[in-house]
Amino acid sequence: MVIDAGHGGRDPxxxxxxxxxxxxNLAIAKRLGEMIADGHKDVKVIYTRTSDKFVGLETRANxxxxxxxxxxxxxxxxxxxxxxxVRGTETYTLGLAQTKxxxxxxxxxxxxxxxxDNYKKRYENFNPNSSESYIMFDLIQNKNMAQSIALATEIQRGFEQAGRKNRGVRQAGFLVLKATSMPSVLxxxxxxxNPDEESYMASDKGRTELARAIYNAFGRYKRDYERKQGQGVSRKEAPEKKKEEPKSSPASRSSSSSRSSVSVQFDGPARSVVGESRHSSTSSNGVVYKVQILTSDKPLPDNARAFKGRRTSYYREGGKYKYTCGETTEFKDIQRLHRELQKDFPNAFIIRMKDGKRLK
Ligand SMILES: [Zn+2]
Structure with a gap:
């Protein structure tokens, strides 16, 4: 496994x-590596850096x-x-950001x-500060998603057990995760x-506790993985064998296709392309959850200010355009998104949809 201490050298x-x-990052990475090397003799720990030096994102993934x-x-x-x-912990997997x-x-x-050096050429003119650049994360089909989310979930649980605030498992377009070909989390x-949190993270105690939380999560992930696979997590070919859809399909993934369906597919009665294609393999009978954030008499552009930077989809009902965020078959996932969205849209509510129509 690879432990990547972010930044370093000229990049503080x-x-x-x-x-x-x-x-x-470096202190926690090293501590985590020592714990894993100690506790799991069958795992080889590799670091992307062990000192204060600059390493490019692509190099880390490579x-x-x-x-x-x-x-x-x-x-x-x-x-x-x-x-x-603001304080607390977050663990990210690769995906399209659902929130600003x-x-x-x-x-x-x-x-x-x-x-x-040569970042424009190396990253094919990717502009990290332009939201336009992130549209490519719409298209990512990540075969490692289920495992990445499983690990991320364990890590967040570990932090919670260590008394840290759990701000959840999230998705966003990280170049370093995109360039890796195995389950990966950030x-x-x-x-x-946050001054308190900084003091904690600067302290020996804080660093050890945070590293131990990730270490415990790694142990649970590995145990679970080995139980499911009947083989060691240290085998390269193992991750490829797991092909089933993630149990909790994150909203970010499905939103990508619902977004494109807004611009081209919807004309007349709404038809849920997403519900039919992406979720046909799940056991939800085509029923998906979304969060409705607003209603309009007229169609709104994707970048309408009213959306507050959120990616939306819509359905039509009673001559109105009803805009929603997210789409998932898992109720607890939509609850999480609902809580998040209520910060910007206090009147947002969860709806159930099937074949592009809202269920009562
Ligand atoms: Zn960073």
Whole structure:
């Protein structure tokens, strides 16, 4: 497995009052690596860096790819420009950001490529600060998604058990995750912009507790994985065998196709392309959950201000255009999205849909 301490060298990552992100990431990465090497003798731990040096995002992923690693854990520290009260942990898997908040995190982390030589050529003119660049994450079909989410879920559970605030498993377009060919997660261990959390992450105790939380999560993931596969997690070919759809299909994935269906497919009575194609293999009888955020007399453009940066889909009912976010067959996933959306849309509510029609 590969442990990736984010940033390093000329790239400090997020800056704090006492320390910088790169130092926190490295300390936790090393501690985690020591714990795994100690506790799981069958696992080979590889680091993308073990000192304060600059490593490009693509290089980090290639270290994992070239070593046939079967797991990639990238360690980062979060930061908000405004507001120092936000605290807590998030674990990301690769996907299309469902919220502006998640997109912002990916933009911040991806902007590390601006410090690389030839970044324009290397990343095919990807502009980390332009939301347009992230549309490509719409198209990603990630065969490792189920496992990545399983690990991310365990990591968030680990943080919660360690007494840290759990801000959830999320999806966004991280270049470093996109370039890896194995299950991969990007962990934000806390907010350096929160003075209390910064002190915790700068402390020996905090770093050890955070590393142990990830270590415990890794152990649970590995055990579960081995039980399901009947073989070691250290085998390269193992991840490929698991082909079934993720149990909790994240909203971000389905929203990608519903988004394209808004512009081309809908004319007259709404027809849920997503419900028919993407979810035909699930046991939900084509019933999906969405969060309705607003209703309009006229169709609105995708980038309408009223959407507050959210990606939406719509259906028509009673001559009105009803706009929704997310789409999932899992009620707990839509509940999570609903809670999130209520911050921007206090009147948002969950609906059930089948074949593009709302169910009562
Ligand atoms: Zn970072």
């Amino acid at each position: 990552g997020a800056r704090g009052r006492k320390t910088n992100e790169k130092n926190i 270290i994992a790819n070239h070593n046939n690693a079967n797991l990639f854990i990238s360690i980062h520290t979060n930061s908000l420009k405004h507001g120092s009260s 908040e998640n997109l912002d995190v990916a933009m911040l982390e991806n902007s590390a490529i601006l410090l690389e 962990v934000e261990v806390g907010y350096i912009s």
